[in-house]
Amino acid sequence: MQVQINDIKRNWDFRSDTVTKPTTGMMAAMLNAPVGDSVFGEDPTVLELESRVAKLCGKEAALFCASSTMGNQLAIRAHLHSPPESILCHAKSHIFQYESGGASLLSQAMMLPVTPSNSINLTAKDVEDNLILDNSFCHKAPTKLVALENTFSGVVMPLEDMQQIAALAHGHGIPVHLDGSRLWNASAATGISIADYVKDMDSVNLCLSKGMGCPVGALLVGSTAFIDKARHFRKVFGGGWRQAGILAAAGLYAIDNIWPTMKHSHQQARRLADGMTRMGFTLVLPVETNMVLLALDAEHKPACEKLIDMLKTEGVILGLVYEGSLRLVVHHQIDDTCIDLVLSTASKLGLSSN
Ligand SMILES: Cc1ncc(COP(=O)(O)O)c(C=O)c1O
Structure with missing residues (x-):
């Protein structure tokens, strides 16, 4: 059977980079992808994508998820342990504003939104001033996660700020998650490698369905123990998928052909x-x-x-x-x-x- 692929001639739509559609080359890669049951850990294309992105990040493991919202929410769920807990984040971050209150529903956590003093990106001082460390008075939900976003509305968060915030948070035993949905853009713009950007992050979410042009998908990246925990919750949330290699193939294609x-x-x-x-x-x-x-x-x-x-x-x-x-x-x-x-x-x- 001959399969006809209709090429996208024109997509003059500026509303978002999420409007990008698979190209002929991407569709061909998807059609030809070897697949298996990914819940059994047997889809070779998913495994290849996860291993490639983990390596790109200099981390141990990655988990292919349906969306960035799923990647971020799994990260929150896997980092937290037992309420009362709070997550310190940028007041305009996606994780706070646009994920349908997921942290409260799925992780019983409170989001603590902080407005950056420079009005663009959080600095270590902003984080330090808002951390909740002492719960002896029992009225507050202690900070158990700091969530950053890079790029934020297209603006690159400086690496030094990320490093300083991580050092501060880690000094208090608090992990840091990065919503790096558009970290591909930050890296392309600055020449700083993805691995350098996420070196001090405990977890990162990278999106495939924005500027990378894939139909769906994101990768949550971190330590093996963290990703094992996130994989468990992905199944609980109904996100365990089977022959997902046809989608992972789009991701591999995007890294080689769209990212550049x-x-x-x-x-x-x-x-x-x-x-x-x-x-x-x-x-x-x-x-x-x-x-x-x-x-x-x-x-x-x-x-x-x-x-x-x-x-x-x-x-x-x-x-x-x-x-x-x-x-x-x-x-x-x-x-x-x-x-x-x-x-x-x-x-x-x-x-x-x-
Ligand atoms: C910074 C950021 N994070 C996460 C997401 C969530 O992505 P999705 O809608 O694919 O779940 C978006 C979506 O636009 C975003 O801009």
Whole structure:
């Protein structure tokens, strides 16, 4: 039987990098993947992906999960032991804001959101000021996990901050989990290896279905004992899967073929940001990887809304209002023609930079 694969010709959708669709090459890799029963530990492609990503992180083991939400929630469940417990995290982190209150449901843990003093990333001082160490008064839930996120809204968390926070937390016997859903982007942008980024982290979650372009999947990485525990909970949560090699094959393909294209996506985001600011739009966060967040205040909102409408007629989708800003996310299925089109359309709006 001949299988026809329809190639993705155009995916001019800036709402998120989660909109990326499998390419012909990725689909071919998936079709040809050797598979087995992954719950029995017998799927060779899943095993290959887990071992490759564990090695990439310089850690002992990895667990292929359905999504980043699952990876993060399994990490929380596997790190914690018995309530009352709390997890210190960035107040705008995905783990706190966008995982449906999972920590309270699945791990009976309280999230302690902290607003960074520099308004972007947590520093060791922010963490130190908010740790709950002394429970002698019994009103509080002691900090039993610190959760970081890199990149955060496209901004790279500096390695030194991660190292200082880990040293502080470890000094109190507290493990650190990294939501590294877009750590691929951080590494591509800075040239710092994934292994260097996660050296001091106790666990990390890496997503495959964002800029990496896979249909589903994430990898939770850590020590063998930690991953064994997480694998147990993955089964409890209904996430033990069988011939998952067809999905793992997409991940292996992405590491070799999509990850190397991220640098170009970052250059495109930079070009977009520079052009838009020259035309009078305002950035709400620095553009360091693939995200451009534009101000949607009273001055800029009409122009942003007009831009969304005008581009819609050209087949370009914009429109994710994120934390009060218009978020444009560049991914490997946005080409240079599309960036040109957004810039030329924006230039017709008459916003002035002075
Ligand atoms: C930083 C971060 N972490 C975790 C997730 C969760 O990913 P998923 O929706 O695939 O579970 C997202 C999703 O956008 C995210 O941006």
